[in-house]
Amino acid sequence: MSLIETLRESKRFLVTVEVMELVRLPRNTVCAMAKSGRLPAVRTGSGYRFDPNALADWLEGRTTGKRGNGGRA
Secondary structure, eight states, X not given: OOHHHHHHHOOSOEEHHHHHHHHTOOHHHHHHHHHHTSXXXXXXXXXXXXXXXXXXXXXXXXXXXXXXXXXXX
C-alpha cells in the first residue's frame, strides 16, 4: 500500500512527529512549511495537526511520474 493510500485510510488527524516520519523532513522544516501554508495544517495551540486527506492531496500534487502512464505525468 502506498503512502497516499495509507493516508486516505487514516481516520484521525496526524501530529507533527508523525508527518516528520512520513515525509522524512526535520521538525523545523515541517513546522515552517505548515506556518507558511506550504503544507496543509491546522494550528492547535502551540502545535499543528494534519488532516491525512489534505496531506495525501498535497503529496499527490507533488508526485512526478505517476504510475500507469509509462512514467509520464
